[in-house]
Amino acid sequence: MLTEGSIVRAFEISDRNPKSWIFKLLKDGEYSTHLGRIDHNAIIGQEYGSVITLTKGEIIVLRPSPRDFLRSFRLKTQIMYADDCAIACSVAGIGNGMSVGEAGTGSGALTTFLAWAVAPDGHVYSFDINEKHLCNAQQNLQLTGLQDNITFKIFDIREKFTVPPLDAFFLDFSTPFEAIDTVTPNLAGGGHLICFVPNWGQVEQSVEKIQQNSELALQQVFEINRRDFNINPKKHIMRPSFRSIVYSGIIIHAIKILT
Ligand SMILES: C[S@@+](CC[C@H](N)C(=O)[O-])C[C@H]1O[C@@H](n2cnc3c(N)ncnc32)[C@H](O)[C@@H]1O
Numbered sequence: 001m002l003t004e005g006s007i008v009r010a011f012e013i014s015d016r017n018p019k020s021w022i023f024k025l026l027k028d029g030e031y032s033t034h035l036g037r038i039d040h041n042a043i044i045g046q047e048y049g050s051v052i053t054l055t056k057g058e059i060i061v062l063r064p065s066p067r068d069f070l071r072s073f074r075l076k077t078q079i080m081y082a083d084d085c086a087i088a089c090s091v092a093g094i095g096n097g098m099s100v101g102e103a104g105t106g107s108g109a110l111t112t113f114l115a116w117a118v119a120p121d122g123h124v125y126s127f128d129i130n131e132k133h134l135c136n137a138q139q140n141l142q143l144t145g146l147q148d149n150i151t152f153k154i155f156d157i158r159e160k161f162t163v164p165p166l167d168a169f170f171l172d173f174s175t176p177f178e179a180i181d182t183v184t185p186n187l188a189g190g191g192h193l194i195c196f197v198p199n200w201g202q203v204e205q206s207v208e209k210i211q212q213n214s215e216l217a218l219q220q221v222f223e224i225n226r227r228d229f230n231i232n233p234k235k236h237i238m239r240p241s242f243r244s245i246v247y248s249g250i251i252i253h254a255i256k257i258l259t
Contacts, residue, residue: 002046002061007145009064010038012057022064022072022143035059066116066144070109073140076133079109080172080196081248083224089117091220091253092168092192097121101186102170103157103179104128108137110170115146125163127155158182168192174202176252177209184215187256195252203250210254219253 002008006025012018012035021038023031029040036055043052048063062068067082080088088110094100094117105111105128114124128134131154141147155161157171157179165188171179176195187193193216195206203221210216228241 002043002048004044006044007064007143008043008048009062009068010052010059011062012059013051014057020062020068020071022068024143024145033059064144066113069112069140069144072143073107073109074136075107076136077104077106079107081245082109082113083226084196084248084251085110085113087224088170088194088196088251089113091251092170092194094118094168095122098167099123099125099164100168100170101125101163101166101183102127102172103155103183104130104173105134105137105152106172107133108140110172111137111141111150112144112146114170115141115144115149119146119149122149124150125166126150126152127157127161128152129154129156162186166191168194170194170196172196175205176202177205180206180209180213180216184213184256189256189258191256193254193256196249197252198247198249200250203252206252210252214259215256216254217257219255221250221252223250224248 004025004027008025009020009022011020021031025040025044031038035057043061048061050061052059070082098118099122100114100118102110105126111126118124134152134154138152160182163186166186167188168191169183169187197203210218228244230241231238
């Protein structure tokens with residue numbers, strides 16, 4: 001049952017470009033939309049999936065996913081898209097109770113997927129060299145309710161550091177190859193190293209660095225291709241969308257071996 005403090009996504013019921021809004025339920029709270037005012041008290045006590053009638057339309061109350069949160073984020077940096085975040089998490093087998101690290105935090109997109117996956121018992125150590133980016137990411141993460149599972153730190157990840165042994169570390173900035181040797185000692189045996197880079201040159205340098213490191217074994221290098229479809233049953237339309245993201249970046253995956 002939804003209570004005060006639950007985080008919800010209100011999703012407009014509409015055939016054309018439905019809008020959605022994410023907010024935390026507060027006693028006597030309100031949220032203004034083009035469909036009219038959403039009265040929080042009308043949602044408290046309902047279940048996810050409930051339909052609420054507003055002055056000019058209807059909404060469904062849903063549980064937000066990490067992908068939904070990203071759409072509401074203020075972006076100060078390039079981010080890892082949701083598909084890349086999800087696949088990177090699955091490649092490294094991220095789940096409840098794990099300890100993971102990342103750099104840089106950026107706008108907190110990957111952080112959200114990581115914190116969601118390790119919650120409620122795990123932890124994310126998130127490092128960024130840029131204070132403004134880190135503050136913005138912290139603000140973005142506030143809405144997710146996952147902040148207690150994250151430690152944010154302003155830090156240059158190319159410097160030596162020590163944290164409790166990590167199940168995985170994710171590097172998403174322009175020179176991940178400069179941090180591979182500082183991150184690897186913090187990985188537990190069998191721990192995963194994931195680098196995400198957009199350019200071939202960065203792949204080459206990262207792979208070279210992994211291969212020079214006797215504690216790492218390269219597993220795979222790949223990119224994700226997604227094809228969206230336009231669907232309109234009334235007009236019998238079902239075909240690939242003319243607009244889509246054709247490229248985001250390359251995932252490099254290595255594991256820590258105990259030598
Ligand atoms: C592409 S963004 C990361 C996006 C993030 N993964 C997301 O999904 O929102 C790159 C970030 O890395 C940070 N950065 C660059 N060099 C760094 C370093 N040496 N140590 C830590 N952070 C660094 C930048 O300040 C920037 O915020």
